[in-house]
Amino acid sequence: MNAKEILEAVREEQYKRAEQSGYKRLSEAEEASFRERRVARYSEAIALDPSFGDAYAERGSELYFLGRRAEATADMRKAFALGVSDPQLYAAMSMPFQGEEKREILRTGMGLIDRSSEETGWFYDHLYATVIRSYWYDGNFGENARLLEEWVPQLERTAHMYRMALQDLGMAYSALGKHAEAETAYRRALAATPAAEQQHVADMVVRTLMHRDQYGEALVVLEELADGLPADTRAIFTAALTVLQDPRSALARDASAAVLPAAEDWGRRPGPLGDSTSYYSFLLGLVYRGVGRNREAAEILTRFADEAAGNKREWGITMRWEIAKARELATTS
Incomplete structure (x- = not known):
C-alpha cells in the first residue's frame, strides 16, 4: 500500500x-x-x-x-x-495560524477551486468566509465589515452562507458600535432563515436594542419576533428587559418570579465556550434582581462578566455591553 x-x-x-x-x-x-x-x-x-x-x-x-x-x-x-x-484540507491547515499567514494558506486553497462548480463551489465560499473572519480575530473589525459588505450581495439569498455572512456582519457592526446597522443586518439574516433555526438570530435583533438601552423598544420587538422564539426564551427575555426598564416595579417582580425556575435551569448550565456561565447566566442575574435576590444576582453577574471578558477573541468583544452592565449591576443594590 x-x-x-x-x-x-x-x-x-x-x-x-x-x-x-x-x-x-x-x-x-x-x-x-x-x-x-x-x-x-x-x-x-x-x-x-x-x-x-x-x-x-x-x-x-x-x-x-x-x-x-x-x-x-x-x-x-x-x-x-x-x-x-x-482544497478541503486548506481550512484545517490554516487552523494554528493567524493574520496574513492564515490568509495566505486559505487563499492558496481558494485558488484550487472552480467557484462555478456545483460540486466544489460551496467550499470556495467556506474558505473565503474564513479569510474574512480572520480580520475579526485580528481585531480589525472595520476590514471585517467592509469585506462582508462587498461579499453579501454576491451570495445567493437562499444559501446558508448568505444568512451566516449577514450574522457576521451584524457582529462586526456591533463591535464597531454601529448598533442600528447591526439590527438591520440581523433582520435581513432573520428574513432568510428557516423558521426552525430563527431563535439565535431573533435573540440578536433584541440584543441590538438592549445595547442602545432601548428596553421598551426591545420588549415590542420581542413580541414582534415571538414566533421565532421558544416560550421560555421569550419569557426570560421579557422579565430581564422589564427589570432593566424599571427594576423596582411590581411588573418586574411578577415577571421575574414567574420565570425564575426556567431562568435558573438555563442560567446554571455550562456555556458553549467551555465556561461555567452563558448568556442566560446574565439574564438570570437580572431575574434575581427582579425578585430581590441581590446577593445571588451579584455572584452570578460577576462570574459571567469575568468569564466573558476572559474570552477575549469572542465574548469579550460581542458581549462588551453585557459585561459592563453585569459589572455595574453587581455593585449596586
Missing part, C-alpha cells in the same frame, strides 16, 4: 465507522483514541513518501485536535511548503 492509498483507506474507515454507528457522537476518550490511530497511519504514509503534503496536512489536523499544537503547526507548515492537492 502506497502513501496515497493509506490516506484513502483511513478516509474509507472513517466513513464506514460513522455509518455503522449511525453518526453517533463519540466520547472524548473514544475520539482521542481514534485520532491517535489516524496519526499513526498518517505517519506511515509520510515514512513511505516524505514529500506527500496531504499526509502532513491530515496528520497535523489530528494533532491539532489532540491539543498537540506545536507538532500540528510544524506539520501544517511542512504541508504548505510541499503543496497539498485537496
